[in-house]
Amino acid sequence: MNESLLTLQEISAALNGRAVLKEVSFDVKQGEFFSLLGPSGCGKTTLLRIIAGFLTSHSGKLLWSGTDITHLPPQSRDLNLVFQNYALFPHLNVFENVAFGLRMMKLDERIIIERVKESLALVRMSEHALRRVTELSGGQQQRIALARAVAPRPKLVLLDEPLGALDLQLRRDMQVELKSLQRQLGMTFLYVTHDQEEAFSMSDRIAILNSGQLEQVDAPEVLYSLPASRFVAKFIGNANFIPVERTALATARCLASQQEYSLNMANTSLANSASNSASNANNILGDVLVRPEQVELVSTPLTNQTNSLSGTIQLRQFLGANVRYHLELEGPERRMMIVDQPSTQQTICQPGEKVLMRLPKSPLPFFPADSAQ
């Protein structure tokens, strides 16, 4: 892609003696929609505050197109923040809220008026310029906060869970709008959220943060199909872990059902490192990851096949586009699996029915047992 705009180098931080961020490093590239995703309390808001300049990191560096800005005060950074609760100025009207950053830049009044109008048009709030911000609805306040942040044309816009307070439908509409706005402006967006659907729908790349540690930075597709850790696999979408024993470099035996089905395994770095760490490639315990939609259900005949497991349907949920089955695998562990089938499929399996789950022929990501988290 383009050159990097913001670089984090081993940023660490502690609050009240508790480590909140542990040597977080990543790059945000010019013009990209980058998301910081993690469960609440993972340190993403702290990281955002460090980037904005409200907090200083314990150690590590912050680079802005190569120059060190670690100790630059917030007002001198070429970035603007959209706050979670918007933090609009209630004593100023919509126009003056949006104009605030421009006035701080001491621009010509004519240019200020022009830029405010432009920004309000971008968020489709032009007709509300003279209203008080306290008269606006949550969604409208959100748009004004956005307009206020983009009006000074910063290189980077930080967004701190800006859609958190909106209802679901509005949130989905805003996701589309935010994405197209970012495209239109060509600005770099750094978006903080705990909602994986939100991050997936907008981002070019996502950084996943878990209790202060960076788990993985990748495009959404890669995160989904090749998660770097069990945490990432579980945090993004639904994950089925099937315990296996590696019998050869490319195959494994499923342990849960005591059935010797051979499974293809992914060529992930994890799988490779696992084979390196052990003296021989055989008999490494671990799990393979199977996404619910990767499985195909076959009701008959119940013959043992390669890449398939048998189980019993416990529960069936209709989810619109998909039908979700909760299955219990055969075997003493009675392990549960989630399987999604397109609802357009003709065959409908009923609870209690014994079925065969056909796993994909493609390689599956493998997580050795010692990497359990």
Added chain:
Amino acid sequence: MVHFTHRLKGNLMRIWCLFLLLILYLPVLSLVLFGFNASTFALRWEGFSLHWYKITLSNSEMLTALFNSLLVALLSTALAVTLAFFYALWAHKNSNTKLKGASDSLMSLPLFIPEIVIAIGLLVMVVHILRPAAGHIGIQLGSLSSIVLGHTTLAVGYACLVLRNRFRTYDSQQELAAQDLGANKWQVFSRVMLPQLMPGFAAACCMSFAVSLDDFYVSYFLSTGGSALQTLPIFIWSLQGRRAMTPEINVVSSLLLFIAVIFFVAGLWLNQSKAVPDKTEKG
């Protein structure tokens, strides 16, 4: 029938409220009315006249007292509001600490101490602590500085209460937002914080001014000295001791009433006017 009793109840309530208002305002109304008395006696009505207003407004002793009162009120208001502002700012910045809850109670507690107790306390303090310690810089019994000090003591509690209340609807995250948009510390204060606290400031000023103007006890006890500064309430007090009371006392009291009421009402109104509806949600 139900409708009728309903209306009767409504009317009874109305009469009751009128009665209450009468109790509240009759003394004041009669005072103002008797300021326009033509008689030479304060309490005997002999017809309407502006005679005593003319006499009072040309009484130089009264005018000096009025000037003193306004000066003392102005100075003590400035002092009290400044002190209260820094307290409110501190309490706002440290709103998580346990200390703050205790300090808010401590700040407003003196409002419930009888004024005469505070007045005597001040007298003792000025005589035994301040005069020996700081006599040479002018804190003498009955001096302007001692009375300003006393009135500040009375007013600061009210000012704290009003300003703290105003800060409660103020979201300091806006300061971060302003900083983020390029504002320096001074711009954050003058463009974000101050405009939102302005109604609170104005209210605190009006309250403090009215409290100082109203005060009798503190001024009385602190002006035990001979060449003491005379405020308007003290002047009124001296009027009734001299000779038979003329309507002049009503006129002066009415003047004091007008000034105090203007400031008090303005203070209340400013404090209630919501320049900032508190719709800020904590995230």
